[in-house]
Amino acid sequence: MTKHIAFIDVETTGMRADTSEVIELGVMLGEFDQNRIVRVAEEYCEFQEPFYSIPSIITRITGINDQMVRGKTLDMDKILSILDRADGIVAHNATFDRGFVSRLLPDTLDMDWYCSVRQIKWKNYGFENGKLQQLLRAHRIDVQQAHRALDDAKNLAVLLNNSHPQLGMEETYISYLLNKNPLKKPMQSRF
Known part of the structure; x- marks a missing residue:
C-alpha cells in the first residue's frame, strides 16, 4: 500500500519558535512503497519576509539575506494541502521544525x-x-547546497532511503522510522 510522507525543513531567524521567524520553508511529498520513497509527488519552497532584518549569522549559515526575502510570503494553503495528503511528516529535528510550522x-x-x-x-x-x-x-550523498529548506528536506529523504547492515538489507532508515510511534503531540498553551 502506497503512503505519502512529507519531508519538511525550515530556515529561521533564530533558534526559538516563540521569538524567531521562518524565512524559508521547504516540503517534499514522497510516495512510500515497499520500504522506500519511490517517487516525489510534490514539492514546495518559498521565502518569507520576517518582521526584522535577518541576523548576519543566519545569512552566513544559509546564504539567505534580506533582499532575497523582501516581499515574499509563504502560501499557507499550498503548504497545508501538501501536509494534509501526508500519512506522516518527517523532519531532521522535528521538535525544532514542528515548533515553527505549528505557529504558522x-x-x-x-x-x-x-x-x-x-x-x-x-x-x-x-x-x-x-x-x-x-x-x-x-553515506556519500552529494549535496549541492546545505542549510536551505527544500534541499535539506530532499537530502533527508535520500538519506533515509538508505539501509544499514544492522537494520538488514530489507529495511531502510525510513521504514524503520515509520514503524516507530509518532512523536507525542505537544501541549498547547491556554494563553
Missing part, C-alpha cells in the same frame, strides 16, 4: 510527526552524531 499552521500539531534525529539512534550504527550534513557525507 496550528492544524499541523495534530498530524503524525517523526524525528530522524531522536527516533533513529545514529551512534548505535557507528556514526559520530546525528547531524544531517555529517550523515549525508558518511
Whole structure:
C-alpha cells in the first residue's frame, strides 16, 4: 500500500519558535512503497519576509539575506494541502521544525510527526552524531547546497532511503522510522 510522507525543513531567524521567524520553508511529498520513497509527488519552497532584518549569522549559515526575502510570503494553503495528503511528516529535528510550522499552521500539531534525529539512534550504527550534513557525507550523498529548506528536506529523504547492515538489507532508515510511534503531540498553551 502506497503512503505519502512529507519531508519538511525550515530556515529561521533564530533558534526559538516563540521569538524567531521562518524565512524559508521547504516540503517534499514522497510516495512510500515497499520500504522506500519511490517517487516525489510534490514539492514546495518559498521565502518569507520576517518582521526584522535577518541576523548576519543566519545569512552566513544559509546564504539567505534580506533582499532575497523582501516581499515574499509563504502560501499557507499550498503548504497545508501538501501536509494534509501526508500519512506522516518527517523532519531532521522535528521538535525544532514542528515548533515553527505549528505557529504558522496550528492544524499541523495534530498530524503524525517523526524525528530522524531522536527516533533513529545514529551512534548505535557507528556514526559520530546525528547531524544531517555529517550523515549525508558518511553515506556519500552529494549535496549541492546545505542549510536551505527544500534541499535539506530532499537530502533527508535520500538519506533515509538508505539501509544499514544492522537494520538488514530489507529495511531502510525510513521504514524503520515509520514503524516507530509518532512523536507525542505537544501541549498547547491556554494563553
